[in-house]
Structure formats: structure tokens, C-alpha cells
Amino acid sequence: MIKVKVRLRPIVSKLNLPTVLKTTILPGDSNESLFIATQVGEIFYIRNGAIRTFLNISPRIMKLGVSSGGYDERGLLGLAFHPEFYYNGLFYLHFSSAGTQGPGALPGTFESFKPNPCDPGTLNLKWINRETQYDHIDTVEEWMLQSKGQPQKRRTLLNVRRPFLNHNGVNSLNFSPETGNLVLTTGDGGSGYDPFNLSQDDMEIAGKIIEIDVNKHVFIYDPPVVTRFNELPAPIQETLTVIAKGVRNIPGISYQRLYNQYIKYAGNVGQDLVESIFSFVHYKPIPVPQLIQASLMNAEPDQEGFINFGWRGWEGAFPTSIIRGCSANPALDEKTIAYYNEAVKTSVRRLEPLTSYFHKDPRPDKFGGTALTGVQPYMGNEIPDLTGSVVFTDLARNEGSPPPVKGVLAYTGIKADHKPNDFGVIETDYDFGAQSAYYVSLGTNLDQTKLFLGVYGSMKVADRNQGTVFEIVP
Numbered sequence: 001m002i003k004v005k006v007r008l009r010p011i012v013s014k015l016n017l018p019t020v021l022k023t024t025i026l027p028g029d030s031n032e033s034l035f036i037a038t039q040v041g042e043i044f045y046i047r048n049g050a051i052r053t054f055l056n057i058s059p060r061i062m063k064l065g066v067s068s069g070g071y072d073e074r075g076l077l078g079l080a081f082h083p084e085f086y087y088n089g090l091f092y093l094h095f096s097s098a099g100t101q102g103p104g105a106l107p108g109t110f111e112s113f114k115p116n117p118c119d120p121g122t123l124n125l126k127w128i129n130r131e132t133q134y135d136h137i138d139t140v141e142e143w144m145l146q147s148k149g150q151p152q153k154r155r156t157l158l159n160v161r162r163p164f165l166n167h168n169g170v171n172s173l174n175f176s177p178e179t180g181n182l183v184l185t186t187g188d189g190g191s192g193y194d195p196f197n198l199s200q201d202d203m204e205i206a207g208k209i210i211e212i213d214v215n216k217h218v219f220i221y222d223p224p225v226v227t228r229f230n231e232l233p234a235p236i237q238e239t240l241t242v243i244a245k246g247v248r249n250i251p252g253i254s255y256q257r258l259y260n261q262y263i264k265y266a267g268n269v270g271q272d273l274v275e276s277i278f279s280f281v282h283y284k285p286i287p288v289p290q291l292i293q294a295s296l297m298n299a300e301p302d303q304e305g306f307i308n309f310g311w312r313g314w315e316g317a318f319p320t321s322i323i324r325g326c327s328a329n330p331a332l333d334e335k336t337i338a339y340y341n342e343a344v345k346t347s348v349r350r351l352e353p354l355t356s357y358f359h360k361d362p363r364p365d366k367f368g369g370t371a372l373t374g375v376q377p378y379m380g381n382e383i384p385d386l387t388g389s390v391v392f393t394d395l396a397r398n399e400g401s402p403p404p405v406k407g408v409l410a411y412t413g414i415k416a417d418h419k420p421n422d423f424g425v426i427e428t429d430y431d432f433g434a435q436s437a438y439y440v441s442l443g444t445n446l447d448q449t450k451l452f453l454g455v456y457g458s459m460k461v462a463d464r465n466q467g468t469v470f471e472i473v474p
Contacts, residue, residue, distance in 0.1 A: 001424025008430035008470040015467035018454035021443025039075035070460030073166040078173030089145035100137035105163035164190025171252030181211040187249035194312040209244040240288040244307035256377035275372040276316030276353035310350030313342030355412040368398040374442025380449030389413040407439025
């Protein structure tokens with residue numbers, strides 16, 4: 001892959017952690033404005049170089065970073081504008097609701113659960129007492145920009161109880177240009193290694209890519225709090241189809257137009273080994289009522305053409321592994337297959353990644369990564385070496401180098417034979433000085449000719465006002 005060099009041009013700084021970056025055209029306007037949603041609940045937009053507040057829902061967001069030493073994966077995670085936003089003013093939010101803090105599904109195991117292949121009890125855990133043993137509730141809402149320019153909530157689309165504080169998705173709401181539906185990407189519910197195997201269970205909302213038909217049954221205002229599709233009232237079930245399962249955690253889905261079809265890209269954040277980017281064109285979504293019908297009859301729904309990313313049996317192209325240090329040689333690691341039976345069961349059903357990158361990579365032109373934070377196609381001409389390719393971001397280089405920490409930009413592309421592809425690192429010229437620079441989000445404008453990068457000076461959302469948004473330029 002050729003070496004690509006870019007510049008980072010700062011647009012706005014001293015923000016809270018920017019989770020979503022996207023543009024839209026405001027009603028009555030002629031130019032796109034850049035919208036920035038922060039994890040703590042603010043939504044800003046930049047128009048003619050000036051930053052303005054669009055909406056602040058921070059009182060409705062749960063208190064972040066309290067139970068986890070400042071780090072958190074909850075908050076305002078999704079913002080999407082209706083394709084007809086210019087005319088109807090509709091937009092959608094996904095956030096972790098204030099006042100819903102619970103003790104967690106396995107108290108004390110945030111991120112620390114590990115299966116033990118020698119102990120079957122750890123391989124078949126069940127999430128029980130869900131109404132009391134959960135971490136928080138995530139809410140998806142529909143809002144409307146009133147004619148006077150004031151946003152107002154219209155209705156709640158979903159209330160989902162989540163087992164742990166992590167893996168709730170990020171940039172989790174996007175509209176499909178193919179179907180016109182709202183697409184919700186949900187992580188597997190969190191902890192580590194998906195302890196309850198929610199991502200492969202067809203009835204679980206966790207670990208899926210879901211389409212919501214927002215034009216159907218628009219008069220349901222108060223859905224119940226659920227964890228499974230079959231707990232939803234029938235009219236809500238009828239608005240939902242499932243595109244994919246086997247998701248661990250996902251920084252949204254993006255669409256690249258190619259002639260008369262769309263390539264879909266979705267990244268899956270890895271466990272300890274590898275980060276993966278998937279692409280697909282053809283797929284067969286399954287309507288939720290059909291999934292429920294199959295479940296009631298103890299039958300397998302027809303999964304031909306249904307997308308499965310393979311988690312928790314597979315971490316990208318590898319069987320999910322537990323990594324232990326080798327006692328005889330600390331420089332080496334021993335890798336044990338975590339869930340052998342599941343790796344076998346999902347081996348032929350899963351989608352192979354388009355590209356993968358590793359947490360440890362000895363190759364000189366690559367990098368060791370930490371967590372995938374964004375995947376976006378670039379269709380512009382200003383950076384010709386990237387035209388038509390897919391750009392992605394990693395939170396922080398994992399190379400044991402001394403601080404400050406810095407994130408990574410990289411790119412890949414679709415090969416004519418659709419086989420897995422390599423990736424290349426994109427070099428940036430920006431000097432962050434002694435400040436850490438975690439790459440937390442990636443966004444584009446409407447026609448994907450511009451790229452925006454969200455950077456934060458800390459891993460902790462509780463460390464305020466350390467965010468900068470850049471445009472990636474030649």
C-alpha cells in the first residue's frame with residue numbers, strides 16, 4: 001500500500017469528547033453545517049466558521065465516569081438526520097438515560113470477565129434477573145426541529161436495558177440510503193468476551209445491526225424497557241428488521257455508492273488480538289416478527305444471505321483467543337481458543353473481514369492498535385491517493401512507546417475479486433506536543449468528499465474540554 005500523507009486542520013477545540021461528526025443542511029439554508037455530538041450530551045453545529053449550540057440534553061444523560069475512574073462508554077452515542085430533514089426537521093438520538101444506573105449483570109466484572117475453557121460453567125453463563133441485574137438503559141428518540149428553530153422531542157422508539165457499562169456502540173445511528181430506514185448498531189452489551197453470548201442469540205437486541213422503519217406505527221410513544229425482541233409490543237416488532245449479528249462493538253455503519261448499489265462498511269472492535277473492518281453489498285435482512293416466529297417454533301430462521309460477523313466464536317479472521325504470558329519467555333504470548341465449539345459452529349456462516357489490523361504487529365510499515373473508532377469511505381479528489389478508499393481510525397498506537405499517546409489513521413480498499421485486502425498507514429503532520437491525542441471519532445460530509453477527525457486529550461470522559469475536531473486535508 002502506498003504511503004499517504006495528510007494535514008490535520010483544526011476546526012474547533014476545547015470541546016468535550018466528540019462521539020459523532022456529520023453534516024446536514026438546516027431548513028432554509030443552502031450550505032451544509034458540521035454537527036458535533038459530545039458524549040456528555042451537547043450537540044453543536046458550525047456554520048460560516050462560527051460554533052453554535054443546536055441542543056443540549058446533558059441533564060438527560062447519566063452521570064459519566066463515576067463508577068469507572070473517569071472512563072466510560074455510555075452517554076450520547078448516536079445522532080442521525082432524517083433523509084428529508086431539510087423539509088420535516090426530524091432527527092434521532094441514542095443515549096444512556098439519567099437515573100437508570102443499576103449494579104451490572106455480573107457485579108465487579110466490567111471488562112474483566114474471561115472464559116476458562118477448562119470450566120464449562122464460564123462458557124455458558126446466563127443473564128438472569130434482568131430487571132434488577134443490569135447496568136443502565138439506552139434510549140432511542142425521535143426529535144423535531146420546530147419552525148422557530150427549537151428542537152423538541154416527539155417520541156421514544158426504543159428503551160433497551162444493557163448488562164454492562166461498555167460496548168453500547170458509538171456513531172450508532174445512521175440512515176440507509178438504500179432503504180431510507182434508520183440503522184441502529186448495538187454492541188454486545190459489554191464486559192469482555194460477551195459472557196452471555198448475546199451477539200449470536202437471535203432474540204437479543206445486543207450485538208446486532210437493526211433497521212427501524214420510522215414511518216411505520218408512528219403513534220407509539222412509550223415503549224417498554226426490554227432486552228429481547230420478543231418483549232416488544234407487536235407494532236414495534238413490525239418496524240424492525242435485523243441485518244447482522246455477531247457484533248462485539250461497532251463505530252456505526254457507512255455506505256459507499258458504487259454504480260447502482262451500495263457497499264456497506266462496518267468495523268468490529270476486537271477483544272485482545274485484532275480489529276476488523278467488514279464490507280458487504282448483498283444481504284438478506286430478517287424481519288423481527290419472522291425471527292420471533294422461528295424462535296417460538298424452536299426452528300432456525302432461514303439465514304441464507306443474513307450477515308454474521310462471527311463474534312463471540314471469532315474475533316475477525318481468528319478464533320477468539322485468551323492471551324496468557326509464557327512463563328518461560330515473557331517476550332512471548334500463549335493463545336488459547338476461548339470458545340472452540342462456537343468457533344466451529346459459526347465458521348462457515350460468518351463474513352470474512354475486508355481487512356484486519358493487530359494489537360501487536362511486528363511488520364515495520366504497520367502499527368499495533370487498541371480499538372477501532374471510525375470507518376468512512378472517501379469519495380473526494382483533494383487527496384487523490386485516498387479517492388474511493390475506506391479510511392479508518394484507531395484510538396491509540398499500542399507500541400509501548402513513551403507518552404504522549406497518539407491515535408492512528410489508516411486506509412484500505414475493495415479489491416476487484418472481493419478478497420480480503422491489506423491496509424496502509426496515513427501519516428499526519430500535526431504536532432500535538434506533550435498532549436495525548438486519542439482518535440475518538442471519524443466523520444464525513446454528505447457526499448463523502450470531506451473527512452473530519454475527532455481527537456481527545458484523555459481516555460477519560462470525566463476529564464472535560466480536551467476535544468478538538470479537525471478536517472483531514474491534503
